[in-house]
Amino acid sequence: MPHDHHDHLSPSGHPYRQDNDGPLSYWQTMEIAVRELMIEKGEVSAAEVSAQIDAMDARTPANGARVVARAWSDPEFKARLLANGSDAAREMGFDIGPMHLVAVENTEDTHNLIVCTLCSCYPRNLLGLPPDWYKTREYRSRAVKEPRKVLSEFGLDLPENTTLRVHDSTADMRYIVLPARPKGTDSMDSDALAALVTRDSMIGVGLPKSPA
Amino acid sequence: MNLTPGTRVRIRAWSPPGHIRTPNYLRGRTGIIERALGPFENPEQRAYALPAPKRELYRVRFSMAEIWGSDAERPEDTLDAEVYAHWLEEA
DSSP: OTTOOTTOBOTTSOBOOOOOOSOOOHHHHHHHHHHHHHHHTTSSOHHHHHHHHHHHHHOOHHHHHHHHHHHHHOHHHHHHHHHOHHHHHHHTTOOOTTOEEEEEEOOSSEEEEEEOSSSOOOOHHHHOSOOGGGGSHHHHHHHHHSHHHHHHHTTOOOOTTSEEEEEEOOSSEEEEEEOOOOTTOTTOOHHHHHTTOOHHHHHTSSOOOOOO | OOOOTTOEEEEOOOOOSSOOOSOGGGTTOEEEEEEEEEEEEOHHHHTTTOOOOEEEEEEEEEEHHHHHGGGOSSTTOEEEEEEEGGGEEEO
């Protein structure tokens, strides 16, 4: 019968999510207090706060995919991207704010993997919010200690003769992997190429899709 | 200190309290400068809204063998991290 939750499963068979009836945490209370004070004092408006959240939510891995696709088809752009990732992203019109972006290139014999062991640094201003697993203690600790095992759990078995370079975002830089261009894509335009670039391939836990 | 790529450096084995961006697993380890990144405000002060002097920031590359010894999955694999100049000494 409707609204009978005693079995904790929705009609679709998924468990109901618990309502957030618990008390606010210390930091949630702090955030609300600071935000309300700033609005009261006229420093920002509620609409500006919402607009900022919207702007962050509008950033997606598709932005990074366009950067990668351009680098695959424009060698001069690729050189600029590897020399200064931030300037290259801005050149394509992406509003990445003050972010310092470093692009690291996968080649035939080198694979790159990004992690932030200290917290959750991620190129949010280009790719949007990181996946939940990126912020877990398991990923953050294991990606530096046993990165090949982690990659194999993502379905990526690196050949023994491939050099793996792990990048720990410990300070002011943010990192994006420039994956190697898949074979069989010579005739593809940049929209078709961008559709092959996954979020995981730009973190380094995956490879781009192969052309259909 | 102005370190050029390829210079061998050791990460200081300090253990100060506070907001430190040098991970514990790299302290005391030796690597090479991969590139210089320029000056950035020291987060050890900035985290507390204190006046933060700018420090040179470097990307330092370590071999996995240097960090994990015989536990390394593949000794020649590498790890790069950003470390501020005051945490580095020439090795």
